[in-house]
Amino acid sequence: MITYKFDGTFEGLITSFYFAFKKKETPNFTSLDKMQIGFLDIVIDITTDIIIYNKMEEYLISKCTMMCFKTIYTAFLNEKITNYINFFRFIKLAFTYKEQVLDLRNISSVYEVVKAKLAVERETHKILGLMRFKKIDEHLLYARYSPTHNITSLLCLHFVNRLNSFNFVIYDDKRNLYALYDKKNIIITKSVNNKFINKNDIEDKYNTFFKIYYKHVAIKERQNLKLQINLMPKKYWHFISEVSTPNNSFIDI
Amino acid sequence: MNVSEKLEILSDAAKYDVSCASSGVSRNAKPGMLGNSVKAGICHSFTSDGRCISLLKILFSNYCVYDCKFCINRKSNDIRRATFTPKEICELTYNFYLRNYIEGLFLSSGIIISPNHTMELLYKTVYTLRHEYNFNGYIHVKAIPGADSDLIDKVGRIVDRMSINVELPTENSLKLLAPDKSKQSVFTPMKHISNKIIQYNRDKTIYKSTPSFVPAGQSTQLIVGATNDTDLSMLKITEAMYNKFALKRVYFSAYVPINSDPLLPAIINKPPMLREHRLYQADFLLRFYKFKANEILNESNPFFNKYIDPKAQWALNNLNQFPIEVNKASYEMLLRIPGIGVVSAKRIIANRKYSKIFYDDLQKMGVVVKRAKYFVTCDGKYHSNMPFVPEVIETQLILQTNNKINVDQISFFSKNIPMLEGVRI
Numbered sequence: 001m002i003t004y005k006f007d008g009t010f011e012g013l014i015t016s017f018y019f020a021f022k023k024k025e026t027p028n029f030t031s032l033d034k035m036q037i038g039f040l041d042i043v044i045d046i047t048t049d050i051i052i053y054n055k056m057e058e059y060l061i062s063k064c065t066m067m068c069f070k071t072i073y074t075a076f077l078n079e080k081i082t083n084y085i086n087f088f089r090f091i092k093l094a095f096t097y098k099e100q101v102l103d104l105r106n107i108s109s110v111y112e113v114v115k116a117k118l119a120v121e122r123e124t125h126k127i128l129g130l131m132r133f134k135k136i137d138e139h140l141l142y143a144r145y146s147p148t149h150n151i152t153s154l155l156c157l158h159f160v161n162r163l164n165s166f167n168f169v170i171y172d173d174k175r176n177l178y179a180l181y182d183k184k185n186i187i188i189t190k191s192v193n194n195k196f197i198n199k200n201d202i203e204d205k206y207n208t209f210f211k212i213y214y215k216h217v218a219i220k221e222r223q224n225l226k227l228q229i230n231l232m233p234k235k236y237w238h239f240i241s242e243v244s245t246p247n248n249s250f251i252d253i
Numbered sequence: 254m255n256v257s258e259k260l261e262i263l264s265d266a267a268k269y270d271v272s273c274a275s276s277g278v279s280r281n282a283k284p285g286m287l288g289n290s291v292k293a294g295i296c297h298s299f300t301s302d303g304r305c306i307s308l309l310k311i312l313f314s315n316y317c318v319y320d321c322k323f324c325i326n327r328k329s330n331d332i333r334r335a336t337f338t339p340k341e342i343c344e345l346t347y348n349f350y351l352r353n354y355i356e357g358l359f360l361s362s363g364i365i366i367s368p369n370h371t372m373e374l375l376y377k378t379v380y381t382l383r384h385e386y387n388f389n390g391y392i393h394v395k396a397i398p399g400a401d402s403d404l405i406d407k408v409g410r411i412v413d414r415m416s417i418n419v420e421l422p423t424e425n426s427l428k429l430l431a432p433d434k435s436k437q438s439v440f441t442p443m444k445h446i447s448n449k450i451i452q453y454n455r456d457k458t459i460y461k462s463t464p465s466f467v468p469a470g471q472s473t474q475l476i477v478g479a480t481n482d483t484d485l486s487m488l489k490i491t492e493a494m495y496n497k498f499a500l501k502r503v504y505f506s507a508y509v510p511i512n513s514d515p516l517l518p519a520i521i522n523k524p525p526m527l528r529e530h531r532l533y534q535a536d537f538l539l540r541f542y543k544f545k546a547n548e549i550l551n552e553s554n555p556f557f558n559k560y561i562d563p564k565a566q567w568a569l570n571n572l573n574q575f576p577i578e579v580n581k582a583s584y585e586m587l588l589r590i591p592g593i594g595v596v597s598a599k600r601i602i603a604n605r606k607y608s609k610i611f612y613d614d615l616q617k618m619g620v621v622v623k624r625a626k627y628f629v630t631c632d633g634k635y636h637s638n639m640p641f642v643p644e645v646i647e648t649q650l651i652l653q654t655n656n657k658i659n660v661d662q663i664s665f666f667s668k669n670i671p672m673l674e675g676v677r678i
Contacts, residue, residue, distance in 0.1 A: 132352060207352070
């Protein structure tokens with residue numbers, strides 16, 4: 001079996017698709033960070049080429065519609081996927097069926113891709129609510145979180161729209177990713193010079209107000225902690241100030 | 254009194270109001286304004302009772318001139334009272350929103366002096382929030398029954414959703430527990446708002462610059478278990494409100510005994526949560542599954558089954574229409590199968606164009622197979638390994654969802670054979 005190894009970026013994946021199409025073969029695709037290679041596999045290294053990526057993006061959008069391309073992108077952000085062969089099969093089907101391919105859930109490759117996409121979208125929607133910003137100074141907001149999937153790029157779209165008159169920083173501490181917005185552009189980057197994180201321990205009065213509100217709006221007679229945890233999983237609790245305790249909250253850098 | 258104390262008192266006073274969603278309107282950000290609105294609504298936190306915090310749900314004031322028996326803020330109750338100023342509410346909302354704690358504001362109030370005076374204060378608050386604080390998020394305001402229609406119009410042009418609580422389904426129970434309210438005083442403004450929504454929407458097709466009026470529609474709330482009203486009467490009035498006033502949602506709130514009064518039911522340990530749950534299930538059947546109220550319940554059977562959900566109950570009562578062939582049934586018929594919802598029915602319809610659907614595919618379509626398998630055939634085959642007999646299916650459905658029921662083989666010598674109340678087995 002031939003396995004294509006790419007660098008773990010979306011651009012890398014699309015570039016390796018390009019070579020697979022060109023050589024007319026159906027290899028396995030594996031990324032550098034989540035590598036799974038069989039003992040007898042022939043591994044081919046693919047170097048990411050941004051020019052090829054741009055060409056392929058345009059081509060795929062015109063041939064398989066924007067909807068399918070977005071599906072591939074969203075599903076790619078799912079952390080649990082190790083082999084991208086289903087993505088390749090999905091795209092091949094999309095050439096014939098266009099966006100109706102999303103209805104063909106009884107085909108296993110389509111089902112896997114759509115399921116992966118759904119998991120990412122569900123988490124994104126959940127985090128839209130659970131994200132907590134801190135006001136560091138007059139025009140700067142700072143949020144820190146650690147999602148299961150790599151959803152920072154999807155979240156940004158929402159917050160750019162919502163908080164367009166503020167600068168903000170969203171920090172994914174699991175992947176060490178920063179999303180920086182300066183009222184015009186948004187950048188997602190791994191390294192930041194400025195250490196604004198030090199100011200993170202500012203506990204402002206509105207946080208205390210919200211804790212009061214949180215406590216008083218619950219109805220004691222209806223207590224249902226299981227339901228609460230179902231809807232707000234404990235893995236997120238350390239960045240939600242009203243439920244975090246000193247034991248599970250962030251230790252600030 | 255400082256803000257945190259007021260917040261304590263007035264959020265405590267507002268917590269029994271359940272109609273508190275942030276959904277129904279999609280609005281993009283505007284330059285210079287803070288916020289937008291997402292159609293699906295967003296939940297920002299979940300309290301220890303498992304309900305979501307979506308909006309900052311507070312009362313403007315808990316002073317009230319009315320004396321409704323079930324209400325915590327009734328005139329004769331001896332509780333701490335407080336009133337916010339419009340500015341305090343705006344500050345709280347704006348700063349909570351900025352930190353992503355909430356999706357918007359839910360503002361209600363006790364009646365201070367008169368309905369008009371109260372409505373005026375609410376208007377002043379939301380006006381300041383929209384136009385001075387440039388807040389573009391979601392706002393839900395309670396319309397005060399008895400307030401001037403002009404005032405309601407003015408508020409309606411600013412906010413996203415308005416609601417008037419019916420609380421009790423019949424005129425008699427209103428007379429008994431809320432002597433200052435009447436059916437008339439609730440339904441007149443409701444009718445007025447729904448007419449205005451229609452009018453504004455029609456104008457919008459001609460003049461694009463027409464402002465939107467209550468774009469997320471109206472909602473209301475009914476209290477479950479404070480009076481002797483049947484589930485059927487609750488469901489009937491719910492259906493009537495959906496049909497007549499085009500309400501977006503009707504909420505049900507299990508009665509939590511706060512006040513003691515000879516007219517109220519005796520103190521119960523737990524609010525009637527299951528009844529509330531069944532009403533919500535039936536409510537969804539009305540709104541999305543094209544059911545009618547009298548199909549779900551009828552005069553001879555005015556209460557919900559304790560063990561089986563309304564949809565499965567309907568299917569069991571109409572077992573002559575089952576099993577349904579998944580590959581041939583219409584959308585309306587698919588919706589009636591227990592275990593198949595709106596999304597999975599649409600997926601089945603979309604998929605049928607390309608291939609036959611087999612039993613194994615059902616799970617991939619999002620169908621709850623453990624429930625649906627008793628009611629469907631796939632490609633002509635009936636896949637449940639139980640016989641197609643009402644009693645058997647009923648037992649299976651009960652055992653699936655009620656894991657607290659002990660299932661033991663009955664001993665040959667046992668004298669008391671356990672029976673489930675209200676269910677024929």
